[in-house]
Amino acid sequence: MTARLSDNLIRGQDNAPLDDGDALTLRRITKRFGQFTAVDNLDLCVRKGELFAFLGPNGAGKTTTIKMLAGLLTPDSGSIYVWGLPMSRKARQAKAHLAYVPDEPFLYEKLTAREFLEFVGRMYGIDADLRRERMNRLIRQLDVWPFLDQLAESYSHGMKQRTVLAAALLHAPHVLVIDEPLVGLDPKTVRTVKNLMREITASGGAVFMSTHTLEVAENIADRIGIIHRGRLIAVGTLDELRSAATRSSSLEEIFLSLTADEQDAAPETIPL
Amino acid sequence: MVMDERIRLAESANPSVPAASKAACALPATCIGLMLRMNAWLIGNTFRQVLARRPIRLIGTGLSILLIWIGMYILLVQTFQLVRRPVLEGIVATPLIFTFFFMALTAMLAFSTAILSYGSLFRRPESAYLVASPLPARDIVLMRYLESLILASWSLVLLGVPLMLAMSRTFFDAPWWFFPLFVGLFAVFIPIPGAIGLLLAWAVAVFFPKTPRRMILLAGAGLVGFGAWWVWDLVTAPLSSSDWLQNFYDRVGLLQSALLPHTWVSNGILSAVQGHLGEASFYLWVTGANALFASVVAVEIVTGKFTPAFSRAQVASARAVLRSGRWLSLAGEILFAYLPSRQRLLAVKDLKNFLRDPLQWSQMVILIGLLALYVGNVQQIWTDLATPRLQVLIAFLNLTAVCLILATFTSRFVFPIVSLEGQQLWLLGLLPVSRTRMIMAKFSFALTLTLAAALSVMGISIYRLQLPGPLAGAHLLASAATCVGLCGVSIGMGARMPMLRERNPARIAGGFGGTVSLLISVVLVIASLVAMGVMSVEVAREGFGDTLTTTMVAWLGAVVIGNIAVAGVMLAAGIRHFERMEC
Numbered sequence: 001m002t003a004r005l006s007d008n009l010i011r012g013q014d015n016a017p018l019d020d021g022d023a024l025t026l027r028r029i030t031k032r033f034g035q036f037t038a039v040d041n042l043d044l045c046v047r048k049g050e051l052f053a054f055l056g057p058n059g060a061g062k063t064t065t066i067k068m069l070a071g072l073l074t075p076d077s078g079s080i081y082v083w084g085l086p087m088s089r090k091a092r093q094a095k096a097h098l099a100y101v102p103d104e105p106f107l108y109e110k111l112t113a114r115e116f117l118e119f120v121g122r123m124y125g126i127d128a129d130l131r132r133e134r135m136n137r138l139i140r141q142l143d144v145w146p147f148l149d150q151l152a153e154s155y156s157h158g159m160k161q162r163t164v165l166a167a168a169l170l171h172a173p174h175v176l177v178i179d180e181p182l183v184g185l186d187p188k189t190v191r192t193v194k195n196l197m198r199e200i201t202a203s204g205g206a207v208f209m210s211t212h213t214l215e216v217a218e219n220i221a222d223r224i225g226i227i228h229r230g231r232l233i234a235v236g237t238l239d240e241l242r243s244a245a246t247r248s249s250s251l252e253e254i255f256l257s258l259t260a261d262e263q264d265a266a267p268e269t270i271p272l
Numbered sequence: 273m274v275m276d277e278r279i280r281l282a283e284s285a286n287p288s289v290p291a292a293s294k295a296a297c298a299l300p301a302t303c304i305g306l307m308l309r310m311n312a313w314l315i316g317n318t319f320r321q322v323l324a325r326r327p328i329r330l331i332g333t334g335l336s337i338l339l340i341w342i343g344m345y346i347l348l349v350q351t352f353q354l355v356r357r358p359v360l361e362g363i364v365a366t367p368l369i370f371t372f373f374f375m376a377l378t379a380m381l382a383f384s385t386a387i388l389s390y391g392s393l394f395r396r397p398e399s400a401y402l403v404a405s406p407l408p409a410r411d412i413v414l415m416r417y418l419e420s421l422i423l424a425s426w427s428l429v430l431l432g433v434p435l436m437l438a439m440s441r442t443f444f445d446a447p448w449w450f451f452p453l454f455v456g457l458f459a460v461f462i463p464i465p466g467a468i469g470l471l472l473a474w475a476v477a478v479f480f481p482k483t484p485r486r487m488i489l490l491a492g493a494g495l496v497g498f499g500a501w502w503v504w505d506l507v508t509a510p511l512s513s514s515d516w517l518q519n520f521y522d523r524v525g526l527l528q529s530a531l532l533p534h535t536w537v538s539n540g541i542l543s544a545v546q547g548h549l550g551e552a553s554f555y556l557w558v559t560g561a562n563a564l565f566a567s568v569v570a571v572e573i574v575t576g577k578f579t580p581a582f583s584r585a586q587v588a589s590a591r592a593v594l595r596s597g598r599w600l601s602l603a604g605e606i607l608f609a610y611l612p613s614r615q616r617l618l619a620v621k622d623l624k625n626f627l628r629d630p631l632q633w634s635q636m637v638i639l640i641g642l643l644a645l646y647v648g649n650v651q652q653i654w655t656d657l658a659t660p661r662l663q664v665l666i667a668f669l670n671l672t673a674v675c676l677i678l679a680t681f682t683s684r685f686v687f688p689i690v691s692l693e694g695q696q697l698w699l700l701g702l703l704p705v706s707r708t709r710m711i712m713a714k715f716s717f718a719l720t721l722t723l724a725a726a727l728s729v730m731g732i733s734i735y736r737l738q739l740p741g742p743l744a745g746a747h748l749l750a751s752a753a754t755c756v757g758l759c760g761v762s763i764g765m766g767a768r769m770p771m772l773r774e775r776n777p778a779r780i781a782g783g784f785g786g787t788v789s790l791l792i793s794v795v796l797v798i799a800s801l802v803a804m805g806v807m808s809v810e811v812a813r814e815g816f817g818d819t820l821t822t823t824m825v826a827w828l829g830a831v832v833i834g835n836i837a838v839a840g841v842m843l844a845a846g847i848r849h850f851e852r853m854e855c
Contacts, residue, residue: 033587034482067586070404074583091579095406096299106401110317111310119310123405125298151317 022081023048023175023206024069029078031064031230038064040230042078046175046206046223051197053221054210057259061230062179062210063103069177069208070100083174096124099173103180105164109153113144113163116152117170124171131170138166141192157184169196174205181209182216194220218251228259303407307415329784336787341434348438356442367542371527374534377431378465379499381424383492385469386476388420390488393578394477394585409578413470413571421466432458443545453544453552460560461537467563467570474574477585489634496638500645533562600624607720614705615713622689622717632685632777639677640725646673647733661812663737668808670733671747674726675754675797681725683790686718686762688780690850694772708847711767715843718759726751742820743811746828750804753835757796760839765789767846770853796838803831 024046031039039061046052056062067073068080071091080087082094107116117139121131139145142162147155155163161184168176176197182190197207197220211217217224218238225235234241234254241254300306322330355366393399393416402412436454440446472491480487502523528535540555574581604620611619626632647670690711705713730751734744769785780786807827814821 071579072400072403072583073586074580092299092406092408095404098404100404102400104397106397108310108314108398110314110321112317115310115313115317119306119313120405122300122306123303123407125300151321 020084021047023050023083024052024208025081026065026069027079027081029065029068029075029080031061031068031073031075037230039068039075039227042227042230042232044225044232044235046208048174048204048206049201050222051201051207051220052209053217053224054208054227055212055214055217055224055255056227060227060259062227064230065227066100066102066177066179066208066210070098071095096171097174099168099171099176101161101164101168101176101178101181103183105160107152107155107160107163110151112149112151113139113166114148116163117167120167121170126171134170134172135166138169141196142166143189143192158186158189161185162189165193165196169200173200176200176205176207176209178207179210180212182211182213214251214255224251226255226258233258299406301408303411304414307407307411311415311419326784332784332787337430340430344431344434345438348434349441352438352442367528367538368524370538370542371524371534374461374538375527375532376499377428377461378534379495381428381462381465382468382472383488383495384424385420385466386472386488386491387469388423389416389470389473390476392416392419393473393574394582399582403579403582410571410575413575413578417466417470417567417571417574420469421462424466424469425462428458428462439541439545445547446545447547447549449549450544453549453556454541456556457537457540457544457552457559460556460563461533463563463567464533464559467566470570470574474577474581477581478577481584481587493634493638496642500642533559536562600627608716611713611716612709614703615709615716618705618710618713619717619720622714625692626685626721636681636685636721636725639681640729643673643677644729644732647729648736660815663739664743664808664812667733667737667739667743667747668805670737671730671751671804672801674729674733674751675801676794678722678726678751678754678758679790679793679797682718682722682758682762683786683793684781685777686722686759687766687786687789688777689714689718690763690766690846691770691772691774691780692777694770694774707851711763711843711847711850714766715759715763718763719755722755722759723752726755742824746807746820746824747804749828750800750831753832754797754800757800757835757838758793760835760842761792761796762789764839764842764844764846765792767850768842770850792838792842796835800831800835803827803834 022045024044026042026044029039029042030037042061042065054062054065064073068075069082069087071087071094074088083097085094085097087094111119114135117135118131121135126134139148142165144159144162144166147159152160152163165181168178178197181193181197185193197209200207201222209217209221221238223235223237224241226233234244236244238251241251352366355369393413399412399416432454436451439454440450472488476487536555536559540552540559543555544552600623601620604623605616607623608616608619693710727748730748734747739747765785765788769783769788771780771783771785774780774783781790804827807824810823810827811821814823
C-alpha cells in the first residue's frame with residue numbers, strides 16, 4: 001500500500017523553468033554523509049502563501065533538508081531556489097528573503113534581547129525608523145518586553161525561542177524555515193506563533209515547518225510532506241493524503257502506515 | 273557611494289513581494305563595523321557582569337598576571353645579564369636567543385590560531401547562525417581571523433611585555449622609540465603565523481572533516497616532535513668541540529635565513545635596542561607588508577571556499593559506529609577492578625569520555641611523553657652521573673618536573689570532570705549511588721590515571737639513574753603521595769566550586785575555581801618539593817646506602833601525611849558542598 005500511496009502523492013518534477021508562484025523549490029536534492037544517504041533525490045515546492053509541514057521519523061532527513069535550505073549544508077547534487085534565487089550562486093540575496101529558526105535556538109549569551117534585535121536589524125540593513133517600529137511590534141506580540149534588557153544567558157528555553165522568533169521576523173522574511181516551532185512554548189505563545197505564521201502566508205510569504213507534533217501539522221498546515229529514509233514518500237493536503245490512504249483517517253494513522261516498513265523492525269536478537 | 277553598493281534585493285525578486293519587505297531588504301555591503309560593535313557590546317556586558325558579581329576574581333586575575341610579569345621580568349633580566357657578561361659570547365648568543373624565541377613563537381602561534389580558527393569558523397553554534405544569515409562570507413572569515421589573532425597572541429603579550437622591559441633595562445642605552453617599535457614589530461608579526469593557522473584550519477575542514485582535532489593535534493605533535501629531535505640531535509652529536517661548533521652554526525645559519533619572518537622581527541628588535549632606527553624601521557616595514565599580504569591571501573582563499581568548507585565540517589558530526597567500546601570497557605574493568613561495581617561503572621564511563629576526546633588525552637600523552645623522553649636520556653647530557661651527589665640532584669629535578677607537570681595536568685583535566693557532569697547530574701542523581709561515592713569514583717579514576725603516568729616516568733628515571741632501593745622507594749612514594757594530594761585538591765575543588773552550566777573543559781579550568789585549584793596545587797607541590805629537597809640534601813651529605821635513614825623517613829613521612837591530609841580535607845569540603853547542592 002505504501003508504494004502505491006507514494007506514487008500517487010509525490011508530485012512529479014522535471015527540469016521545467018521555475019514557477020513564479022513557488023517560494024521554495026528543491027530540485028533533485030541529494031546529500032550523503034560518507035556511505036549514508038541522508039536526503040535522496042528530493043523534489044519539493046512550497047507555494048507562495050502556503051504553510052508547509054514537513055514530517056518524518058527521527059533520522060529521516062528533515063534537519064539535513066532544512067540545513068540545506070538555510071545554506072548551512074551544500075547539497076551533493078541538485079539545486080535549491082529561495083524566492084526564485086538559486087542558493088548556490090546567489091546565496092546572500094536568497095538568504096535575505098529567508099528566516100531560519102533552528103530547533104536549538106542560538107542567542108549570544110552576553111547580549112540582551114534588545115541588543116540582539118538591534119544587531120539583527122542592522123545586519124539586514126533595515127532603516128532605523130522601520131527597525132524601531134518592527135522591534136516594538138514583535139517585542140509586544142511575542143511578550144519579549146519583560147526580559148528585554150536581561151542577558152540571554154538567564155533566559156528559559158521558551159524565552160530564548162520567543163526572542164529568536166522576534167529576530168527572525170524582524171526583516172519581514174518572505175520564507176520562514178522553522179524547525180519544531182512550538183516546542184517549549186506556553187499556550188499563549190503557541191497561539192501567537194501560529195498567528196504570526198499565518199500572517200506571513202496571508203501576506204504572500206511561505207512557511208516551511210518541520211515538526212513531530214502531528215496535531216499541529218493537521219490543524220494549521222496547508223500541505224504536508226512526509227520524508228522517510230531521505231525520500232519524500234508523500235505530499236499533499238490533508239484531504240489528498242486521506243483520500244489516497246483509503247483506510248486511514250487521521251494524520252497519525254497515515255504517517256505511521258507510510259513510515260512503517262520491514263527494515264524498521266528490530267532483529268530478533270541483537271548482540272550485546 | 274555606499275548606497276550604490278547596496279544590494280537592492282527587492283528589485284531582483286519576484287514582483288509579488290509585499291511592499292514593506294521590498295523597502296526593508298537593502299543589505300549593507302559589509303557588516304564588519306556592526307560585528308565589531310556587537311563584540312564591543314559582548315565584552316562590555318561581560319566586563320560589567322564580572323565587575324558587579326565577582327570583583328575579587330577580576331582583581332585576582334589582574335594580580336596573577338602582574339605576578340607572572342614580575343617573575344618573567346626578573347628571570348629575563350637575569351638571563352640577559354648572564355648572556356651579556358662574557359662580551360664575545362653575548363654578541364653571538366643574543367641574536368640566536370631571539371631567533372629561537374621567534375621561531376618557536378611562529379610555530380606556537382600558527383598552531384594555536386589553527387585550533388582557534390577551526391573552532392570559531394566551523395564548530396561554534398554562532399557560526400551556523402551567521403552562515404544562515406545574509407552576512408558576506410568575507411566578513412565572517414575576517415572577524416574570526418581577527419578574533420583568533422587576538423586570542424592566540426595573548427601568550428605573546430604575556431611574554432612580550434616583560435621581555436621588552438627586561439631588554440630596555442639590560443641594554444640601558446635603548447632609545448625611547450625602542451618601545452613603540454617593539455610593540456609595532458610584535459603587532460605586525462602576529463598575522464604571519466596567524467595566516468598560516470587560518471589556512472591550516474580551513475584545509476583540515478576541507479580535507480579531513482571527519483577527524484579535524486586529530487589532524488590538527490597530529491600536525492602539532494609532529495612539529496613538536498621534529499623540533500625536539502632537531503635540538504636533541506644537535507646537542508648530543510658525538511663530535512669534537514670545534515666540529516660540534518661548526519655543525520651547530522651550519523644548522524643555526526639555516527634558521528637565520530633572511531627569507532624567514534622570525535628573522536625579520538628578531539633583527540628588527542635587535543636593531544631597535546641598539547639604536548639603529550633606519551634598520552629597525554626597514555624590518556618593521558618588511559614584516560608589516562608581508563603580514564598584510566599573507567592575511568589578504570589567507571582570508572581570500574578561505575572566503576572563496578568558505579561555504580563548502582563549512583558544509584564539509586558539519587559532516588564530522590555525522591553518525592559513526594564505534595567498535596572500540598568493548599575493548600575500552602574491558603580495559604576499564606581491569607584498571608578499576610579494585611572499586612565497588614557501581615563506582616567502577618562511573619570510572620569506566622569517565623575513562624571512555626576521556627579517551628574519546630583527543631584534546632584531552634593527546635595533551636597528556638604529549639606532556640608525559642616529552643617528560644619520559646627527557647628522563648630516559650638525561651644521562652647523555654649529564655656526563656658524570658657516577659657521582660652520588662649529582663645522582664641525587666638529577667633524581668630530585670626529575671621529581672620536580674613530574675610534580676609540576678602533574679599539578680598542571682590535574683588542574684587542567686581533573687578539575688573540570690565534576691563540572692562536566694552538570695548536564696546529566698539529574699540522571700546520575702536517579703542512580704542508586706550516593707553523591708559521595710560519585711565523587712570518590714571520580715577521585716579514584718583521576719588517581720589511577722595520574723599514578724600510572726607519574727610512576728611510569730619516575731620508574732624510567734630511577735632505572736636510568738640506577739638509584740639504590742631506599743632512595744628509589746622514597747621518590748616513588750613521594751610522587752604517589754603527590755598524585756593523591758593533587759587529585760584530592762582538583763576533585764575536591766571541582767566539587768566545591770563547580771561550573772555546572774559550562775560544557776567546555778578549558779573554560780571550566782580557566783574559571784575562578786580552576787585558578788584557585790591550580791594555586792593550591794602549586795603550593796602543595798612546592799611544599800612537598802621543599803621537604804623532598806631537604807631530604808635530598810641530607811642524603812647527599814650523609815651518602816646513601818641500602819637502608820632508610822631516620823632523616824629520610826621523617827621528611828618522606830611529612831610529604832605522605834601532608835598530601836593525604838590535604839586530599840582528605842579538600843575532598844571532605846567538596847563532598848559536603850556537592851551533597852547539599854540542588855541541581
